[in-house]
Amino acid sequence: MSRVLAISGSIRTESFNTALLNAFGSLAPEGMSIEVFKGIDELPHFNQDLEGDVPASVTRLREAVQAADAVIISTPEYNRAIPGVLKNALDWASRPYGQSSWQGKPVAALSASPGAQGGVRALEELTGQLQNLSAYLVRGPEIAIPEVHTRLGADADARATLTDPATAGMVKYLLEALQVAIDTKAGENHVKALGAWAASLNG
Template identity: 75%
Template sequence: MTRILGISGSIRAASFNTALLNALPALAPEGTTIEVFKGIDELPHFNEDLEADVPASVVRLREAVRSADGIVISTPEYNRSVPGVLKNALDWASRPYGQSSWFGKPVAVLSASPGAQGGIRAQEELRSQLRNLGAYVVHGPEIAVPEVHTRLSVDEQARATLTDPATAGMATFLLNALEDAVRANTGGTHTKSLGAWMASLAG
């Protein structure tokens, strides 16, 4: 059994990115579960003054990231970048220094937008940030879903389906690549020397 944690970069109730994550379990390899994290909106703004005694919402996020076998993030694009709520979550889970929950974690990244570019610029930034955090970012396929409102359907029970076969096919490839990375411990191998370097910095 492979346990994947989904993180949406949007806290909007009718978010397309959250719906995209909700559509993924049907496209995942057998034996893989995907649970979408709830509580990004409960995180306070990151503040080093809060680090000595972090709120329960932060503990919950760190634990959820740490205990997952892999992560899948779907992000909107706000003004050509990653929404602040998602960056805030990345920062909280990157601390304390040397104990980042992202370290060695296999992560698959998607983006979606009603616009023509599918949020690719935010996705590129997110990939760069995750690499910097020592996560293992699954290379591809790169899925930036343009005009997402035409490619995704959501019913009254909030059940989501990717109705565009090409996007659904790519999502299956991406989730298989994530599963492969989990099974082969690619993240652990990938961060071996990086970990030694970080430990040397910490003294």
């Protein structure tokens, strides 16, 4: 069984991004379970002063990322960038220095917005962040979902249903690509390749 941790970049109750991630379970390939992480709103603002004795919320995030075979992140776009609360979570899980939870982790990223561009600028920023963190980025089709409110079930009960077949097809493809990355240990190989490159620089 592959365990995928889903992180929404939005902490609002009626978030479209969170609703989307809740809909992914039914689109996942056989043998993949998807758990939507709750608690990035409990993380304190990142502060190096807190690193000696981190709060339980930080440990919970780090352990959840470490225990997952892969991570999927869906982000909104706030003023052309990822929300601060998501950046905060990326930062906390990147520490302590040398023990980043992101290194070699297969990660798929997508964005969603009620707007016409689907939050694509936030998605670009997020993928850049993940690359810098040495995550293994799983590239499927670029999924920046525009007018997301038209692609989810309309009422409160049906909201965790992706009603647009084209978007559902892209998500399925992305989740299958994530499964391939898990099966082939692509993240571990990525870290080994990075290590070999770093060693070559040292002569």
